[in-house]
Structures are given as structure tokens and as C-alpha cells.
Amino acid sequence: MITHVAEAGEQRGRVVLWMGGANDPQETAIEAAFRLAQAFQAEVESLFVADHQLFDLAALPFAREIPLSGRGSRHLTVDGLARQLKAHASALQRRVLAQAHAADVRAQARIVRAEPVHALAEACARNGPWNVVTMGMPLRRGGGTSLADLFATVHATTGVVVAGPKAWRTSGPVIAVVDDLERTMPMMRAARRIAAATESEARLCLLDRAQGHDGWLEGQVRLALGASPAVALDVVDMGLESPRSVAQTMRRQGAGFVIARFGGLLVRDEEDVAPLAEILEGPLFLVR
């Protein structure tokens, strides 16, 4: 089963909003977490992970902090770092809880000091099997976040939501990118639930190396959808297109959410994620 989040009453999972260390929050990603929670009537757990590596750094005798302005670097201490992180985390969590209240979503907030992926794995395992992790900070190339590690380590998650630094929308068509016919129905159901929460439409984007079998593929998908209401369907031959060009097409379509399989034809591996997230204007929901 994929692209599922346990409902709040089930006590079987949550939307885990990962607020990472010292990074600035990505507002669109945070909003995406609430949209998902609304779509699946799920609960949000805002988990602020203070990366233990920062404390290792602060404990080094020569540790210095270079401000964002680049001017006036200063000595970094463990205590000073702890104070900064605490203040930062408190402010962030207060804001998240206020947003949750405004969105009428149940939410709780926690602050932990640990290795991020392990902290997420532990939190998801504690919540139940049906979790979705949402990265609350922008995904950047070279940002040090390994989604492959995350998928490998955090077992109790059905997917990860990421957003690039320039993402600004959650409204707009919810596009489910299907590259495996068997996943058509569950992907479509997830897309429809999210679309209902964002008051937009659900679409399908079928990727295949069909090489001229577009019509046949579309027929198969429509057969799989059966009596479902008519749905907009695009078939893309990945022999002719690249993930980047597909992402640009979806951006032009004003995609609000894009749901895709991590390791599929659109997001082949770790290297594809950040570039795609930067192209898209909305969040990218990666499922196993």
C-alpha cells in the first residue's frame, strides 16, 4: 500500500513535519503538511531535530560561526548553540501550532537533539506504519539531506514531501505521475483526496518508454480507472522527454502537488530530487 496516511483516530501514523536544525522553514512545505493532514484527516507531528553534528562542531576548539552576512565571524560554543537552537525551535513550533490551529488540524510539537534521519525513523516507528514525512525546510542541492537514506532508514513512512526553495503554491492541479500501471488506482485515489483538500482537480501523468504505444497505454489506464469519473490524462514518452522537461511542463500547468514514485521514471534517484523540486512551484510528494 502506498500514498496513505493514517487518520487521526486510527493512531496508526501521522504527517511528520520535519523542521530541520538551523535552516529557514519552507512555508509551502509546511502548508503542504497541513493540506495532507486535511486530505487524510490525519494528525501533524512537528518534529524539530537539532542535528547532533552541530554540537560536535561547537565542541571543537577552533569552532567558529560565520554569519549569513559574511561579516564578523565569532567563536561558537555548545552553550551558545544550544540557546540559539532552543530559541529558533520554540519560535518555529509556536508558528506551526498556530498554523495548525488555523487550518483546523490536530498537531503536536516536539524538539529533539539527534541525528535527523534516526530521529525521524524513531518518531515514525512510534506513531505507526502509515506516516508521511514532510521536509519543513527547502530542499537544496548539496544540502546534506539524503532521501535515499531516509527511505532506507525510516521504514514506517509511505512517502516524503519536499519543496524547493522557490516553491510557492499548494493550489493547482494535483498530478499523479504513474510509471507502473498497477499503481494507477492508489495514486489516483491519493491525488483525488489531496485535490479535494486543495479545491483543485486531480490529473494523471503516465510515463513510459512506450515508443509509439501511447494509445494502448492510455486505454489500459482508463480500463484500470474503470467507472471512475473522467480524468485528465497525459501520456509522456520518456524516451523523448527528460525528467526536467516533464517537470517544466507540469510547472506550466500550474501543478499544485506532484505525486511521484521515488526510484521511478521521473525521480530516478537522489540526484534527480533537488533539480525537480527547484523547477516545480509546488511540493513534490515522493512515494515508495
Place this chain on the structure above:
Amino acid sequence: MFFKRRNKEKPAEAAEAPVAAMTETASAAGAGGAPPESDGISADSLRRGVDAASLGFKTTADLEPEDGPFGQDRALADLDFGLKMPGRDFNIFVLGPPGSGTRASVCAHLEKKQRSAETPPDWIYVPSFDDPHRLRALRLPAGRAALFSERIDTAVAELRATLPAAFEAEDYRARHRAIEEDYRSAHDDALDALHAKAAEQNIAVLRTPLGFGMAPMHDGQVVKPEVFNQLPQVMRRDVESRVGALQSELEAILTSAPAVDKERRRQLAVLNVETARHPIEAALDGLSQDFADVPDATAFLAEMERDLIANAQAFLSTTQDSGLRRYAAHVVVARANDAGAPLVSETDPTPLGLTGSIGSAADGAPAASATRRIRAGVLHQTNGGVLVIDARCLIAAPETWKALKTALKTREIRLFSPSSCASAVADAIPFDAKVILIGTPDDYTQLDAADADFALLFKVQVCFEPAIARSAVNDNRFARLIASVVATHALKPLDAGGVARLIEEASRLAGHRDKVTLDVERIADIAREVDVWSQHSGRDVTTAEDVARAMTERAQRADRVRERTRSRQASASLLGETAGGRAGHIIALSARDAGGIRLGAVHRVVARAHPGRGRSAEIVHAGATDARHAPILRSYLAGTFAQTFPLALGAMLTIDPPSDNVAVQGGAPLAEVLALVSALADEPLRQDLAVTGTIDAGGEVQAVDGINEHIEAFFDACQAHALSGTPGVLIPDGNRPHLMLRQDVVDAVRDGRFVLHAIKTVDDALALMTARDTGLRGADGHFAPDTLNGRAEAKLRAFAEIQRAFGRGVDTVAGVREGRT
């Protein structure tokens, strides 16, 4: 008819015996102070009728209605002069009695002039883009403000659709993304390169809450401090050295970021301007072309275009509607371009109503958000024209005068704001209008006394005539005036007889047989009432009979005051003893205005005289609040009688019923002096003759207002009490031209049942009231002892002797105390 009936009840000789006896006595008195001829004023002199046939028309339908006020040529010329005079100070004060139709006459005169005058410009308030806390006043040609405002709203509404579309278009987004990519390449690539370089050297670059930190790493993880401290010193120094170098590079990259970001923002701003410019120009292009002939509007639109381009982002948010309202143009004054100059007649001016108001900008919102709460004032509507106000409104509400004065002095209209902090948000609008105040001379005096600026601002006084001389021409014009009243109020036409009767009534209202009133409103009121009675009679044309009926009904309807007076008269038996004479008793007449009608009243005046305590007469009035003429009485008595001795007189004068209303126009002074001399001389006065008139200190009788009502009141009282004999009234000779009596009174005089005597002096009146010789002062300085004046003089001399005999015992004179109480 009461006299005939009364005369039939009594033998004629008996009824006229006392008067005849008095007349005989008077004849025996001889020359010098002898009574004047007693035939009275002829009936023909009591009313000046109008010959309907001479008017030259059948009904008012044949007449061309009088166009505007007539008989006011001089006043209108003065008015026109005031209107022509430039400057803030040559405003106009029109002197006219209240409720006399002066306002209507002024407005009627000005209406045509104003309609043909040039229409003043429209005014709107627009935002000031230099100062968000200010609203600019913008002048537009007449008839174009509403269009301008509407077109602005349309343009803003259009931009709400086109601007977001422009910024959502792929073209904009692609260019935006390209700029962002360029920036990212320049900055992030440098950071990426640094990350890669650091990774090659096993150095991790970590993000801290406030910046970046660098640490050695092993297998992708930061080296634990305890592990690092166990490394050889050489290695530790090497690591520190590498970290230091990388930190310097990082600092260099971050330091350059603001400049790069600034350039990015500049490029994005340029892109935004370029993207916004086209739809904004498209939205305003038509508007700019339509108002290309108005430099102020063109300049404003250019500023608005610049502001729109600079603030185009406001159109991209659905939550910033209030921000877009700042572009609204609020129409303050809008007129049709052929409306002419405004003529505003304000009946209930208030400070707020005059200047208009503006709501405060709440919660620190820009001033433009207050535009929706602008209320234009009367001054805005009047600007460029004429404002007509009743002076009494300004007297009753000094704040209103203050607001008007401020506008006149500063020559600008500043919107009133309930909160002082918002008062400066709207520019003042230049004020250029003539103000015409309508009031009485008293009103002018009051305003002048209250504020020295008043006379400086109202330098033109225009005096409207209350009446016009009767002539064939004016009778005809008056008939045309009635025709215009008929047309205005959609009344039935009046025939010539009805018009003639109305002209006669207008003469009565004018208080002069040779004039007609110019009080158009009262004439119109009467004409409308007449029309009702004409309809009641089922006639197609209103006749003299309807006019007479209306006047009778009018008098009866508003006669409640007189009815009450009559009942009091009855209880006081004012006319009870008319058969003979009574010393110190006399009938006096007065009139008062009640319910728009002047009503006469009959009073009994009783005088008692006694020695006074001082060197001058002490006259106490009971029943008269207005005793301003007491000094005149004293002066007359002293000048006539007390030439060789002090006037040691104490007197009590009682007026019943009391004339306690300030509006009373009385003829009591003459009656008082007659009663007092009668009391001194112990000479009875005739009780079938009433007296009206005032006197001066020399004993000359002066005319009074409301003479017709005085006479008619006594006539009615005689009728009500079936008075015997030939009653009559002594009137001042100066009132002869004012006689315009009711027809029944005229008939009674013609039939010898009522008599009117015109008198010039107190002695004339005394002679008529006593039928005796009043006497002349002889060569020895004294009156003959057997004359009326001689007896009065003797009594006063006796009083003086008594006073001298008592010497200083002033307080022991009992009569004085009585007089005081």
C-alpha cells in the same frame, strides 16, 4: 345692525342726550382750545376700493403671469450690484420682513441669471501619491467629474484582472525564473563549489541558526571532539588551517551576496515594471485621451500610472482590496455642463452641513481609505454660485456662522473631520461664491454686534420694499402676480372682481390705502385659501365672494386669541358704562400679531392721581410691561402745566386687560394722558369713544401701526355689546392714509352709526372726549381756571403745595405708598 336696533329700543333723543349736552357745553366754550369739528372722517376716506372693470381682463387666465418680483427695482439693482462686486467681502444682506417672501423673490430673480451663467467646475478628491495621508482636490470641467471617477473605477477593476494575468503569464514567469537562476548560479554555484571543495578536504559545512560552521568530517559525519583531540597536533593544526582558509572563502562569498542580491532585485524590479506597464497603460490610455484637454487630470493620471506601476503587486493579492481603494476618485461636486451657476437656498444650515465632512482614516490606514466617507457640504454645492441663508439661522447657531465666516475669510472649504488627526488629510477646495443673508435690520444689528467681522464680510445691504404704491399700472402688475400664483399652485383662475378684492386685501396688509403689500407669500397663502372656498362653492372661476368668504373664515379660524380677549372684556365690563362720561376712565385700542393675522384689542385705561413725593411725576403702570412712554407722559404734563411749580404728581394707570405681550402695537399713550388729565381735572370722558395713538412730549399725536385693526376691534366690540349712541374712535391724523377698513365698518360710518375722528393734538382729543374747551395759556402764564386744562393745572399746583407743606416728610405721604403698591 346694532346701532339701529339699539336706537329703536330707546328714544333717539334719550340716546343722544349726553353727547348733545356735551356738544352744547363745548360750543359755549368759545374759541381757543375749542373742540374741532365733530363730523368725523367721511366714509369715502375709509377705504380705497378697486374697480374691477378698470383692471381690463376677465380672469387671470387672460394674463401673462408676472415674471419675477415686481416693485423691487431698486432692491434688485442693489442685489445685482452686490453680485457683480468681486471679492470675499462684498456679500449681501437682504433686509426684508421675515416670512414675507423675500427669499422667494431673491431666488426668483437669481434663478434665470444663474441658469444662464457659466457652470462652475466640478471637484473631486483623488489620492496624493506623494503623501499617502493626504487627499488632493482636483478641478475638472463641469459635467466631467462623474465620468472621470467612473472611468478610474473601471480602469482599476480592469487592472484587477489584467495585472494578475500579466504576472501569471509564462513569459513573465520564464523571465523571472531566468533572473533567479542567474542569481542562484552566481551565488549558489559559489557555495556549491565551496561545499565540494570542503568535502574534498573532508571538511563539513554546516548550517547554524545564525550562519555557517565548518568542521572536519569522516565518513560523512562530523568528527567527534574527543576523537579530534586525540589526533596528532600536526594533523589538528592542518585541519584548523584548512578550515580557516575555507572560512575565509565562505566569508568572501557571503559578503558578496548582498550586492548580487541587490542586482537580482533590481533586475526583478525592472521586469515587474515592464510587465505591469503594458496593462496599466492599456487601462489608462482611453481615460488619458478623454481628459487630454484637462492639464490637472492629465498630470494626475500620469502620477497614477507611475504609482500603479510601482505598486502593481497590490493587484496580485486578493486580500489587498482596501489598498486598491486608494485609487478611487471621490466626486465632491458634479454638475451637468449646462446647469449654469448654482443657486442654493439653505433653510437649515449646520456647520457640518456647510463644510461637509470626512471620516477619519481608521487604524492608521492611508487617507485614501477615508474617501468613501466624504460628504460634500452646501458650500461645495454652492461654489461658483450663490448661497441664500436666513440670517436668523446664523443667530440661532453661532457655530454655523463661524463655519461660514471661516470659509468666506479663507476663501476655501475645508472638510470637517470628527477627529482632529484626520482633518489634514483632505486639501481645502477654493471657495468662490456669493452669500446672501436674508433678515431684518434687527438681525443685521445682532450679527454685527456679535462679531465685528460680520460687517466686513457683508458690505452690501439690499432693502426690499414691503409695499408698492397703488396705480393703474401696478394694479395690473399685481393682477399678473396673482396670475403667477394661480399658475404656480395650479389654482382656479380668479375673475377681475376676485382680483380687485385681493388687491384691496393687499392694501390692508400693506397698512396703507395707497399701497399694496409685496409680501408674495402672504398673498399666495390667501389666494390658495380662496381657491379652497371657491371649490367649496363649486365655481369654475374664483370670485370676490370667495375672497370675502376666505377672509372671514381666516379671521374666525385664527381668532382664538381674540375670542379669549372678548370673554375677558365681557367679564371686565369694559364697555358697560357708555351712556355717560367717567373721569379718569377711557377706552384704548391696541393690536397684536397672532397666527399670521393682526388682531385688534380693546382695553380700559383708568387713571388715579394724587400728590407725589418728589420733584417730578411718579407714574406707575399696572398691566403694561412696556412703559417706555412714561417719560413722555411726564414731559407732557410738566411742559403743559408745571411751568411755575414742581410737578409733585403721583399717578396710577391701570390697563385692563393687561397688554402683556411684547408684540402688542398699542395706542395706549394717548389714552393714558387723556385719562390722567381727566382725573386731574375731574372731568368725565366720553365712554362711547375709544382712543388710539401715541404722543410726543409736546402733545402732538403720532400715528400707530395696525390702525384698521384697532378701529375694527372697537367696532366689533360695540357690535358684540350692542353699544348705544354713535360710538367711534379717535385716531391720529397721521393714520388717515392707512385707513383701509372693512366694508361693514365703512357702511356703518356712512350710515352714521359709527364715527371716526382724526386728531392732531392731545387738546383735540380732550375736546372731543369731554366736549369742553381745553383752554389756552393766558398772558399771565396760566390757563383760565374754568377750562379743563386750568382745572388740571390747579390740581397739580395743589399737589405741589401739599408736597411743600409736608416738607421733608416724604415717607409720610400715604398716596405715594399706595401708588407703589
